[in-house]
Amino acid sequence: MxxxxxxxxxxxxxxxxxxxxxxxxxxxxxxxxxxxxxxGAPDRVIIAPGAVIPLHGEPTLLVHRGGRLVTRLQTLPGTGGMLSPDAGNHRTSADDLFTAAGLSFDEVTPQPGGAATPDVEGVQRQLLVGGDEGHFSRRVVDFLKRLARRELEAAVRRHAETVGLHPKSISIKDTTSRWGSCTHDRRLAFSWRIVMAPPDVLDYLAAHEVAHFVEMNHGAKFWALCERLCPHTEAGKAWLKRHGSGLHAIRAG
Incomplete structure (x- = not known):
């Protein structure tokens, strides 16, 4: 049970x-x-206009703008300018992993005209989404999947160079039993939800699966290699154990 x-x-x-x-x-x-x-389970969060979800470990407001707008990440008015497509794709020190995870998944109150004012302290950026509101949730998830693929492929490529072996394929899925997997012929699969975690956690997950290229087990040699590829392995493992269920509680509308 x-x-x-x-x-x-x-x-x-x-x-x-x-x-x-x-x-x-x-x-x-x-x-x-x-x-x-x-x-004690985390509150369920529905991906919808006015909700706040984590992205790269930072609370991000979801905003529907409609029209032909391409989904993009932007700082909230008064907090700075437009973020680049790679915004948030930076390395976070292991010491910052847990403070970066101090997120609230409370909803915000939509205001007339499609704008929204966050109820949550510390929200400094928003994900702007175009198109029909009926497709809002799918567009957000599609954006997160694309971002997850790009960042996981880059991390896997970096760690694969270290071990001298390369993946046969990389799949992005919505798994619930595991965050990543590796077959004997080096086919990798990852949950797209990992992109909502701090960057160092995503990096740990990529290193974990690449370490299976050499050690198809979880023995001492495997963990030693994992630590060599990713010095923040222990912090990444602890973050997922503590906060992973919160990422699974975020559901499409």
Missing amino acids: RIAPGGGSLIVTVPRGLSARKIRAFLERHRGWVEERIS
């Missing part, structure tokens, strides 16, 4: 043929455990 990623549901695996009565009795015996875990 476990809580699903994002905390939205309970997953129970039972032996074939177990009666419904015994399953109900088992759930009743563990009611307290379930209620405690569910109450």
Whole structure:
């Protein structure tokens, strides 16, 4: 029995043929455990105009502008100018990983005319999205997937050069059981949600999977190689363990 990623549901695996009565009795015996875990799960966030989600570990306001606007990242009025397409694609020190993760996923209150004023302190940038509002969520997710692919491919390429082996393919998915995977023939798969984490966490994930090119296990040699590729391995692992469920709680509208 476990809580699903994002905390939205309970997953129970039972032996074939177990009666419904015994399953109900088992759930009743563990009611307290379930209620405690569910109450501690992160609030679900719907990708919609006026919501705030993390991007590169920084809270970002989602704004619908409509028209033929190409989705782009921009600083909020009064906080600076337009961000470049690579904004946020910088290295964060391991010491800053946890302070950068102090995000709130509270929604903001939309204002007349399509504008929005954040309720959350520290929001300094916005993701501007064009097109019909009915396609808003898909456009945001498409933007995040493209960004995740670009940044993961760059990180994988850098670490692959170090080990002298290269991936056969890289896939971007929406997995819930793992953040990344590597097959014996070096086919990599990653969750696009990792782009919402601080850059050093994404870098750790890429290094972790590239380390499997050499060590298809999680033994001592694997972790030693992972540390050599990515000195902030421990901080990245800890961040995902602590905050990963919050990224899974962000859902398309």
